[in-house]
Amino acid sequence: MMLYKLIPPSVVTATIQLPASKSISNRALIINALGKGIYPPENLSDCDDTQVMIKALTEGKETIDIMAAGTAMRFLTAYLSVTPGERTITGTARMQQRPIQILVNALRELGAEIEYVHNEGYPPLCIKGAELKGNEITLKGNVSSQYISALLMIGPALKDGLTLHLSGEIISRPYINLTLQLMQDFGAKAAWTSPNSISVAPQLYQSIPFKVESDWSAASYWYQIAALSPKAEIELLGLFHNSYQGDSRGAEVFSRLGITTEFTSQGVKLKKTGKAPERLEEDFVDIPDLAQTFVVTCALLNIPFRFTGLQSLKIKETDRIAALRAELKKLGYVIEEENDSILMWNGERCEPEETPVIETYEDHRMAMAFAPAIIRHPNLLIADPQVVTKSYPGYWEDLKQAGFQVINEG
Ligand SMILES: O=C(O)C1=C[C@@H](OP(=O)(O)O)[C@@H](O)[C@H](O)C1
Numbered sequence: 150m151m152l153y154k155l156i157p158p159s160v161v162t163a164t165i166q167l168p169a170s171k172s173i174s175n176r177a178l179i180i181n182a183l184g185k186g187i188y189p190p191e192n193l194s195d196c197d198d199t200q201v202m203i204k205a206l207t208e209g210k211e212t213i214d215i216m217a218a219g220t221a222m223r224f225l226t227a228y229l230s231v232t233p234g235e236r237t238i239t240g241t242a243r244m245q246q247r248p249i250q251i252l253v254n255a256l257r258e259l260g261a262e263i264e265y266v267h268n269e270g271y272p273p274l275c276i277k278g279a280e281l282k283g284n285e286i287t288l289k290g291n292v293s294s295q296y297i298s299a300l301l302m303i304g305p306a307l308k309d310g311l312t313l314h315l316s317g318e319i320i321s322r323p324y325i326n327l328t329l330q331l332m333q334d335f336g337a338k339a340a341w342t343s344p345n346s347i348s349v350a351p352q353l354y355q356s357i358p359f360k361v362e363s364d365w366s367a368a369s370y371w372y373q374i375a376a377l378s379p380k381a382e383i384e385l386l387g388l389f390h391n392s393y394q395g396d397s398r399g400a401e402v403f404s405r406l407g408i409t410t411e412f413t414s415q416g417v418k419l420k421k422t423g424k425a426p427e428r429l430e431e432d433f434v435d436i437p438d439l440a441q442t443f444v445v446t447c448a449l450l451n452i453p454f455r456f457t458g459l460q461s462l463k464i465k466e467t468d469r470i471a472a473l474r475a476e477l478k479k480l481g482y483v484i485e486e487e488n489d490s491i492l493m494w495n496g497e498r499c500e501p502e503e504t505p506v507i508e509t510y511e512d513h514r515m516a517m518a519f520a521p522a523i524i525r526h527p528n529l530l531i532a533d534p535q536v537v538t539k540s541y542p543g544y545w546e547d548l549k550q551a552g553f554q555v556i557n558e559g
């Protein structure tokens with residue numbers, strides 16, 4: 150097992166070129182493939198999740214391994230359903246435990262030919278491309294928005310277009326809006342027709358020059374570093390005020406923790422105001438990928454919290470609810486869970502471990518959200534740090550650039 154020991158600088162000074170958004174990259178790639186575009190999207194992410202998508206779309210292999218990439222798994226399942234040929238799509242052991250039945254059922258209702266290779270409801274899948282027929286379906290909106298995005302993106306390629314009715318609560322809604330926004334940019338007619346219905350017209354995508362923005366989810370770890378450091382001067386490049394990404398809301402939540410955002414022509418500059426609330430309450434249903442950032446940040450700043458809307462965390466790269474509780478306990482914080490969807494901390498402490506080894510559970514966000522904790526817990530070690538490549542391959546190099554020492558303890 151690889152372990153990283155970190156030593157923070159006394160003042161963090163950095164200008165960081167963030168990675169491009171994997172969510173935008175992977176949508177642009179699917180849309181581009183469906184539109185047979187002549188302009189390949191620019192500034193695609195160099196992360197694993199995007200690299201597996203590029204390979205899947207260009208190599209033409211019979212078996213596609215998307216490793217740990219949820220978006221690639223879900224988006225390609227829909228894409229392959231309307232693309233000639235027969236392929237098997239698989240991923241890591243964890244991917245084979247991440248549910249996909251809602252999407253498969255919806256696609257089958259449209260006429261798709263999809264079989265489960267092992268376990269009913271889970272990847273791997275064997276998919277035979279076909280011309281899909283039905284045009285109006287109902288599916289659950291409360292498990293993963295990626296199923297909905299996957300279906301929407303193939304909508305313009307269907308003979309009669311597609312209308313989706315979403316039942317139950319709709320989680321991760323900004324990611325659905327991101328999909329609609331990109332589809333519209335590429336010439337599709339797709340929009341909400343009621344609070345829980347979306348219609349897509351049958352109309353081919355147009356190819357346009359397109360540049361992917363930097364990743365706001367990745368930015369959150371730098372806000373966290375600013376919040377935990379006594380002094381920080383951090384500039385993040387490639388972020389914009391009117392971002393397509395729902396996780397740009399992280400800037401507003403961090404402003405309540407004393408980190409304000411100044412937009413410049415190139416990105417953002419972070420400022421510490423020194424203000425901190427007595428307590429933080431937030432609903433994460435729209436911003437699930439920021440949950441780890443804020444749970445770790447608040448605990449380390451000694452700010453009790455109650456975070457709701459976390460129901461999707463159990464089916465991500467790992468069970469993030471359990472992982473957060475287990476690893477924060479090693480640092481001396483007792484976090485409580487309610488209803489599989491709420492994490493709370495009332496300030497309760499336990500004895501911290503002397504040399505806590507933070508496990509990362511094949512989850513990039515566990516590594517990235519716990520690394521900044523070194524500023525307050527100088528003995529911690531990060532296990533399997535290479536997991537960051539899922540979304541942010543340059544994370545450790547960027548920390549070095551910001552003055553951190555990153556030492557491989559073997
Ligand atoms: O569509 C997307 O790009 C994503 C949607 C979210 O997943 P869920 O819809 O499963 O919550 C998010 O957690 C994931 O990192 C990326």
Ligand SMILES: C=C(OP(=O)(O)O)C(=O)O
Nearest residue numbers: 217218219220438465466
């Ligand atoms: C949940 C995530 O990714 P995915 O679902 O695309 O694997 C993530 O990046 O936090």
